[in-house]
Amino acid sequence: MMMSSNTSLFHVAMYPWFALGHLTSFLHISNKLAERGHKISFLMPKNTIPRLSHFNLHPHLIFFVPITVPHVDGLPLGSETTSDLPNYSKHSLLMTAMDLTEPVIETCLKHLKPHMVFFDFTHWLPALACKLGIKALHYCTISPATVGYLISPERKLLLEKNSLTEADLINPPPSFPPSSTIRLHPHEARELATAAVKNYGNGGISFVERQLISFASCHAVVFKTCREMEGPYCDYLERQMRKQVFLAGPVLPDTPLRSKLEEKWVTWLGSFKPKTVIFCAFGSECFLKSDQFKELLLGFELTGMPFLAALKPPIGAEAIESALPEGFNERTKGRGVVHGDWVQQLLILSHPSVGCFVTHCGSGSLTEAMVNECQLVLLPHAGDQFINARIMSGDLKVGVEVEKSEDGLFTREAVCKVLRAVMDSDSEVGQMVRTNHAKWRKFLFSKGLENSYVDHFNQNLHSLLRS
Numbered sequence: 001m002m003m004s005s006n007t008s009l010f011h012v013a014m015y016p017w018f019a020l021g022h023l024t025s026f027l028h029i030s031n032k033l034a035e036r037g038h039k040i041s042f043l044m045p046k047n048t049i050p051r052l053s054h055f056n057l058h059p060h061l062i063f064f065v066p067i068t069v070p071h072v073d074g075l076p077l078g079s080e081t082t083s084d085l086p087n088y089s090k091h092s093l094l095m096t097a098m099d100l101t102e103p104v105i106e107t108c109l110k111h112l113k114p115h116m117v118f119f120d121f122t123h124w125l126p127a128l129a130c131k132l133g134i135k136a137l138h139y140c141t142i143s144p145a146t147v148g149y150l151i152s153p154e155r156k157l158l159l160e161k162n163s164l165t166e167a168d169l170i171n172p173p174p175s176f177p178p179s180s181t182i183r184l185h186p187h188e189a190r191e192l193a194t195a196a197v198k199n200y201g202n203g204g205i206s207f208v209e210r211q212l213i214s215f216a217s218c219h220a221v222v223f224k225t226c227r228e229m230e231g232p233y234c235d236y237l238e239r240q241m242r243k244q245v246f247l248a249g250p251v252l253p254d255t256p257l258r259s260k261l262e263e264k265w266v267t268w269l270g271s272f273k274p275k276t277v278i279f280c281a282f283g284s285e286c287f288l289k290s291d292q293f294k295e296l297l298l299g300f301e302l303t304g305m306p307f308l309a310a311l312k313p314p315i316g317a318e319a320i321e322s323a324l325p326e327g328f329n330e331r332t333k334g335r336g337v338v339h340g341d342w343v344q345q346l347l348i349l350s351h352p353s354v355g356c357f358v359t360h361c362g363s364g365s366l367t368e369a370m371v372n373e374c375q376l377v378l379l380p381h382a383g384d385q386f387i388n389a390r391i392m393s394g395d396l397k398v399g400v401e402v403e404k405s406e407d408g409l410f411t412r413e414a415v416c417k418v419l420r421a422v423m424d425s426d427s428e429v430g431q432m433v434r435t436n437h438a439k440w441r442k443f444l445f446s447k448g449l450e451n452s453y454v455d456h457f458n459q460n461l462h463s464l465l466r467s
Contacts, residue, residue, distance in 0.1 A: 010465060011039045013114040015105060016139070017121040018045060018069070018098055019082040020052075020284055021364045025141045025224065026118060027055045027062075028251050032454045034058035041112045043105065045069050045080035057254055065108060070100040083284035087315070088382070095201030098122060109134060115465055118222070121201075123210045126217035135464055137246075138218040141363060143225060144233040144245070145391055146384040149173070149182055150192065151211050153240050164197050164208070166190040175240070177232035181394030187408035188386045195383070220244040220464055224251045224363075226453065228443065229396070246460045249453025250444050252371055253346060253364075261347040268308070268337065269348070275355035278307035278419060279374065281345050282360040286381045290314040292409065294325045296358075296379075297338065299415025301328065305423065306335040309358075310343040349374055356423050358415075361385035366392060371444055375422045375433050377402065379410070398437040400429060 014030060016022040023044060030040045039061055044052070046066030056062045069080050075093045076084060082091055102124055109117065109132055116135040119125040126136035140147060154173035169189035172182060184192070200207040215221060221243055227234065238245045269277060278300060282288075288296065293314035300307040317323035320340035328336075345365065349357060349372040357372075359365045361380040366388055369376055376399025380389040392399045400422055403414045421429040443449070 099202035280358035
């Protein structure tokens with residue numbers, strides 16, 4: 001579908017994986033494109049639209065197209081996103097439901113007639129788009145380092161289907177950038193190898209196969225990153241995949257419309273001195289085991305510092321209160337809060353009292369952390385979070401990981417040790433992360449950086465449409 005020669009504007013359809021982190025990431029790039037006058041048709045589960053509409057900064061150009069998510073046996077009734085699910089084991093069923101929307105998406109695209117469609121986990125979308133004369137772009141919410149490390153064609157995963165082992169993933173592929181510090185611990189490699197070859201969604205296809213098909217059949221791959229931060233990984237992928245790789249830049253999150261920090265948090269945070277509060281948030285899909293949940297909180301207690309922990313109840317617990325260590329509330333009264341519901345993470349991170357952010361290393365959370373001044377303590381939980389943590393602690397040196405045992409467990413002492421080191425501006429570790437974080441934060445906010453990247457991305461999209 002070629003654009004008319006008398007216009008520089010195009011129409012993009014968005015269809016991301018049904019996870020809040022993916023949906024918001026696609027909304028952020030939608031805002032950047034809408035700023036330049038482009039029209040966006042955003043296909044989203046219908047009941048999820050009100051939850052995310054405040055991120056739409058250009059409602060005259062970004063239009064939500066409601067999608068009914070088919071019910072699949074085994075999914076809780078009414079489930080639309082991964083945040084509606086009790087655990088990760090249900091993700092494959094939600095992917096099955098998303099796969100079943102293919103006929104509906106075909107009808108939508110025929111009606112909407114976009115010039116291009118951005119997707120990620122729906123491996124069937126490029127073929128569908130091609131049939132309709134629409135360009136398909138794999139907008140990757142995970143980093144090029146993660147893609148290169150885990151599913152580079154060098155690993156020949158398709159040729160050795162279902163034979164992936166821990167030993168295969170401990171080290172990077174042979175031609176991976178030699179400057180990289182990324183390596184996986186045995187328990188991480190074991191977990192990822194097992195997950196990679198399991199069926200994921202409809203049709204008996206594994207997660208790795210789904211991704212490889214998506215990368216191979218799309219017209220171009222897009223990453224939310226900068227060459228200055230991940231250039232070697234982008235070059236590596238372009239060589240290995242023989243595919244155009246476009247960089248959209250940092251795609252920094254804008255403050256949502258009508259967004260103001262809740263008064264209860266303004267009051268509570270305002271009662272502490274600047275840079276003294278530990279803030280911990282693990283997103284809507286991270287469920288710790290009960291013993292690790294307790295170790296984390298006891299680690300906060302050991303520091304003697306004020307803390308706000310926004311955590312889901314641990315596995316097997318109905319509510320936060322029933323999962324707390326014995327006597328915890330009494331011992332931390334006045335300086336510690338454990339909150340089991342959603343919080344305004346971006347606004348809390350920017351509060352003057354927050355000095356440290358303990359994160360599970362989701363890509364969206366790391367972006368929000370990098371543009372604020374709080375220091376980073378890294379506690380990756382699953383998937384690409386392990387590699388994100390290595391990039392932050394090893395390549396960029398802007399944060400420190402909590403040490404874990406060989407079986408992937410951490411202790412309260414390990415949590416406390418890292419927090420004290422990072423929060424101490426006079427310690428060697430504290431000085432290192434402060435210096436590097438300040439350097440990269442300044443870079444991300446450097447004048448014209450984001451606009452330059454988005455403008456270049458815009459030009460790449462025009463070139464792709466002309467090809």
